[in-house]
Amino acid sequence: MHHRPEPATHRRIGPALAAGWDRLITRLCAGLTPADLRDLARGDPPRQPNPRLRVHDESFWLHIRPVYYHEAATRFSHTFRLGLLSTYLFAVEIITGLLLMIFYAPTPQRAYGDVLQLASRVPFGQLLRDLHRLAAEAMIIAVVLHMLRTFLTGSYKPPRQFTWVSGVVLLLLTLLLSFSGYLLPYDQLAYWAVTIGSSMADKIPPAALGHAVKLLLLGAPSVGPATLLRFYLLHVLLLPLLLLLVFFVHYYKVVHVGISLPASEEDVGQDTARRVPAARRRYYLPELATGEAALLAAATAALLALILLNIYPGAPLEHHANPLKTPTHTEAPWYFLWVQGLLKLGDATLMGVLLPLALVLALLLLPYLDRNPSRRAADRRGAIYIAMILSAALVTLTWMGSAQYGVRLAPAEQVAQLTLPEEGAGLVGALSWQDLPPGDWDTRTYAVSSAPPALRQTLGQIQQALVQEHARAQAAGEPGLPGGYAKLAIEQWQPGLRKVTLRVFWQDQAGVWQTFERVSFVAEAAAGGS
Amino acid sequence: MLRQSVLTLLALLALAALLAALAWREPARMASSEAALAAASLENGASLYRSHCAGCHGVAGRGIPGLAPALNHPDSFQRRLDEVGYPGAPRSYIEAAIAAGRPVNQGQYSALMPAWSEAYGGALRPDEIQDLASFILHWEAALAAAPAASAAAPPAAIQRGKAVYYGPAGCLGCHGEPGSGGVSGPDMAGIARRAAQQAPGLTAEQAIRQSLLAPGASIAAGCRSAVCPDLMPRDYGARLSQADLDALIAYLLTLEEGGPATPAAAAVAAATPASTLRPPGGDRELGERLYEQECAPCHGPRGEGAWAGSLAPVFESVDPWQYVRAAVEQGVPGTAMPAWGQRYGGRLDDRQLDAIAAAIAGWPAEQTRGQAAAAASSPAPTPARAGLLWLALLLAGPVLLAVSRRVRTR
Numbered sequence: 019m020h021h022r023p024e025p026a027t028h029r030r031i032g033p034a035l036a037a038g039w040d041r042l043i044t045r046l047c048a049g050l051t052p053a054d055l056r057d058l059a060r061g062d063p064p065r066q067p068n069p070r071l072r073v074h075d076e077s078f079w080l081h082i083r084p085v086y087y088h089e090a091a092t093r094f095s096h097t098f099r100l101g102l103l104s105t106y107l108f109a110v111e112i113i114t115g116l117l118l119m120i121f122y123a124p125t126p127q128r129a130y131g132d133v134l135q136l137a138s139r140v141p142f143g144q145l146l147r148d149l150h151r152l153a154a155e156a157m158i159i160a161v162v163l164h165m166l167r168t169f170l171t172g173s174y175k176p177p178r179q180f181t182w183v184s185g186v187v188l189l190l191l192t193l194l195l196s197f198s199g200y201l202l203p204y205d206q207l208a209y210w211a212v213t214i215g216s217s218m219a220d221k222i223p224p225a226a227l228g229h230a231v232k233l234l235l236l237g238a239p240s241v242g243p244a245t246l247l248r249f250y251l252l253h254v255l256l257l258p259l260l261l262l263l264v265f266f267v268h269y270y271k272v273v274h275v276g277i278s279l280p281a282s283e284e285d286v287g288q289d290t291a292r293r294v295p296a297a298r299r300r301y302y303l304p305e306l307a308t309g310e311a312a313l314l315a316a317a318t319a320a321l322l323a324l325i326l327l328n329i330y331p332g333a334p335l336e337h338h339a340n341p342l343k344t345p346t347h348t349e350a351p352w353y354f355l356w357v358q359g360l361l362k363l364g365d366a367t368l369m370g371v372l373l374p375l376a377l378v379l380a381l382l383l384l385p386y387l388d389r390n391p392s393r394r395a396a397d398r399r400g401a402i403y404i405a406m407i408l409s410a411a412l413v414t415l416t417w418m419g420s421a422q423y424g425v426r427l428a429p430a431e432q433v434a435q436l437t438l439p440e441e442g443a444g445l446v447g448a449l450s451w452q453d454l455p456p457g458d459w460d461t462r463t464y465a466v467s468s469a470p471p472a473l474r475q476t477l478g479q480i481q482q483a484l485v486q487e488h489a490r491a492q493a494a495g496e497p498g499l500p501g502g503y504a505k506l507a508i509e510q511w512q513p514g515l516r517k518v519t520l521r522v523f524w525q526d527q528a529g530v531w532q533t534f535e536r537v538s539f540v541a542e543a544a545a546g547g548s
Numbered sequence: 549m550l551r552q553s554v555l556t557l558l559a560l561l562a563l564a565a566l567l568a569a570l571a572w573r574e575p576a577r578m579a580s581s582e583a584a585l586a587a588a589s590l591e592n593g594a595s596l597y598r599s600h601c602a603g604c605h606g607v608a609g610r611g612i613p614g615l616a617p618a619l620n621h622p623d624s625f626q627r628r629l630d631e632v633g634y635p636g637a638p639r640s641y642i643e644a645a646i647a648a649g650r651p652v653n654q655g656q657y658s659a660l661m662p663a664w665s666e667a668y669g670g671a672l673r674p675d676e677i678q679d680l681a682s683f684i685l686h687w688e689a690a691l692a693a694a695p696a697a698s699a700a701a702p703p704a705a706i707q708r709g710k711a712v713y714y715g716p717a718g719c720l721g722c723h724g725e726p727g728s729g730g731v732s733g734p735d736m737a738g739i740a741r742r743a744a745q746q747a748p749g750l751t752a753e754q755a756i757r758q759s760l761l762a763p764g765a766s767i768a769a770g771c772r773s774a775v776c777p778d779l780m781p782r783d784y785g786a787r788l789s790q791a792d793l794d795a796l797i798a799y800l801l802t803l804e805e806g807g808p809a810t811p812a813a814a815a816v817a818a819a820t821p822a823s824t825l826r827p828p829g830g831d832r833e834l835g836e837r838l839y840e841q842e843c844a845p846c847h848g849p850r851g852e853g854a855w856a857g858s859l860a861p862v863f864e865s866v867d868p869w870q871y872v873r874a875a876v877e878q879g880v881p882g883t884a885m886p887a888w889g890q891r892y893g894g895r896l897d898d899r900q901l902d903a904i905a906a907a908i909a910g911w912p913a914e915q916t917r918g919q920a921a922a923a924a925s926s927p928a929p930t931p932a933r934a935g936l937l938w939l940a941l942l943l944a945g946p947v948l949l950a951v952s953r954r955v956r957t958r
């Protein structure tokens with residue numbers, strides 16, 4: 019046998035695979051070889067010519083990010099990454115929303131049942147819903163804080179006026195998205211909040227326009243099947259598309275003009291965001307990219323942790339929407355409570371429509387109204403005072419909008435609402451099955467009662483509430499609940515089902531005993547602590 | 549930089565671990581959520597039953613003679629389905645009956661079951677009908693859990709059946725004392741054995757029921773029309789309540805050849821005959837006195853409710869008299885309300901029961917509903933002063949701006 023030299027094309031399999039793998043990675047990473055990636059991760063300087071710059075040309079996702087930023091603009095305390103966070107939360111909304119759409123049909127016959135089934139029959143269904151809701155609320159907070167930061171650093175001033183305007187539009191779209199999604203579970207909470215919210219449209223002057231807008235929004239004189247479909251289409255189609263559209267404009271402006279530097283970095287009236295000295299450049303790859311990845315991983319973990327540790331109570335779901343049964347308290351979603359607070363102050367058209375509209379208009383026109391060229395806080399005392407007063411007013415109005423403020427029920431009903439509320443657990447709902455033994459339990463003798471300790475404590479709380487309500491009514495010059503006490507009648511109704519009746523007794527001015535009664539049923543599997 | 553990369557990687561790994569932990573506990577969470585859903589459905593159903601159904605079918609679902617049949621009864625479930633030849637499951641039967649109503653009855657009840665589905669002009673949504681069915685079917689589960697009590701008819705039912713036989717149904721007139729050979733109709737002794745062979749596919753109980761409700765359907769072989777002309781009345785379905793019919797059949801099933809011999813039948817041999825469906829009426833004055841003595845301590849002097857419930861639901865019933873009569877006589881199982889009728893071990897006789905029913909049913913309905921008005925909420929004071937303050941602050945904003953501007957430009 020004579021020896022033949024190996025052909026050049028014939029290689030061993032291992033190195034061939036490795037080379038193929040390298041090629042694949044290089045293509046996927048838009049020209050970065052595995053060696054370049056290793057350099058990136060280690061923080062080594064790039065080889066020449068710098069392959070990291072080519073990536074910003076090759077890759078779609080990276081071409082929308084600048085190659086480098088001014089070091090001063092990337093300080094965490096300058097932006098708090100709130101714009102990135104808002105965008106990320108919107109992405110969470112799109113992903114969870116698309117998944118939720120699979121299990122949901124926007125008709126009154128199905129909507130509520132579909133939401134119930136999400137919890138019990140769709141793997142991760144409840145998590146999806148909780149995440150969708152939590153991220154939506156977090157997005158509102160992030161967007162508002164983003165705006166506040168932009169205001170405080172004066173970043174709405176030339177040349178960024180239009181970036182600010184598009185941002186205000188984004189805030190409005192975010193609020194509208196949240197509100198349109200509010201109706202979709204079609205429970206009592208959603209139904210009545212949207213009924214109130216859409217009644218604001220009715221107050222738009224002139225009356226004919228108001229009626230037309232309301233009819234266009236609801237598709238009927240009151241909230242119903244047509245409304246559900248309209249809100250659904252607004253929520254999953256029109257508003258997200260609009261938001262994306264405006265987002266692209268907003269983001270283009272941010273990149274195009276550059277993130278404003280801290281005011282101390284430049285002279286008044288100067289804008290040097292796009293002229294970054296080589297020494298102060300911070301390259302997106304690798305430093306900022308890993309920083310952002312870490313931030314978003316932390317944000318995701320935070321969202322999940324808030325839900326899993328029950329710090330976030332979960333997306334609420336009350337009883338099925340019932341047009342015939344107005345709940346005791348109807349609250350707008352918290353981000354609209356300030357409007358509800360305004361409404362308690364006076365005329366619905368002025369307080370509910372014109373004033374909020376004026377606020378929005380003022381926000382939109384802010385960069386054109388404020389002619390002060392300086393972005394330094396020391397030069398902008400007036401503007402900052404106004405912002406602080408407005409923020410304080412919004413917080414106060416929010417508090418005034420909540421049910422605790424202004425609307426008080428009759429004392430007996432207030433106690434019933436505390437003990438056996440229409441929605442949610444209440445005092446009795448928190449008791450376990452063992453702590454609800456059949457019997458006739460009197461609040462006057464709670465201290466010596468033979469009831470289990472937990473029930474005894476609840477009886478004491480009811481008696482205390484009666485005393486408090488009485489005192490409150492007396493202070494307001496009303497008769498209150500003289501001699502007031504209550505009884506909890508617990509009856510075995512079916513196996514595993516008990517009827518709980520709260521009866522409040524008091525003497526009216528003529529000395530005649532009056533009663534107020536509220537009945538609720540408690541199933542063993544639904545009792546608290548089981 | 550390396551440190552930042554490693555930390556980011558660790559954060560991502562931690563996130564993945566979190567998701568894995570989540571996936572691991574998801575099946576258990578879904579199961580518990582399903583159980584909570586069923587429990588909520590039961591609670592909801594109980595509430596709906598209380599507001600929509602109890603007025604006719606009784607608070608505890610045991611029916612009200614002359615008004616509506618029992619639902620809390622073994623016959624309400626599988627046997628009822630067999631009777632009407634319904635091929636589906638009990639749940640779908642119950643849901644269909646609630647949704648579409650029962651347009652016919654055999655004349656036993658004063659009103660027809662209305663259609664409850666909002667699709668047919670009723671008040672209930674589909675999910676509410678499902679909740680109601682869950683609540684009603686929960687009785688079946690409870691009944692199945694206590695088979696000993698329901699398998700054999702309780703002595704009380706047999707006793708009641710005997711009373712029907714000897715009393716208002718008028719069986720005695722034609723069929724005579726069991727074991728005596730019959731008068732114009734066949735002797736009822738041993739009817740259980742004969743009925744079992746009467747019609748193919750029917751149990752003895754079903755055959756007797758058929759003979760009572762549709763006597764012409766099958767006539768016993770040994771009974772020629774020449775010998776015993778068919779005088780069997782055709783209106784027992786209309787004359788007897790469901791409970792009386794059940795009791796009568798239970799009694800007939802105990803009759804063996806040669807007269808009553810089973811211990812249960814012997815036990816009731818000496819029982820007093822009782823009334824069935826009674827016409828409304830009674831001594832209202834006596835009733836008021838009895839109410840004050842016996843009922844007022846718990847239900848309040850005018851039925852407004854004291855530690856026991858208000859009597860307001862009575863007036864939501866189609867027939868308040870029958871409702872009160874049945875509730876007082878039979879009691880409400882599971883509650884502190886005892887059975888007051890002598891036939892149920894209480895101490896009131898028919899005259900006294902009639903009187904109480906007449907007294908309560910005669911009250912003006914508003915009297916017991918007065919409490920609703922007392923609890924109406926008082927309007928809240930408008931927070932005008934705080935509001936004006938804030939309005940002033942809001943207006944102060946632009947003023948401040950203007951002032952600061954002027955100060956700066958100076």
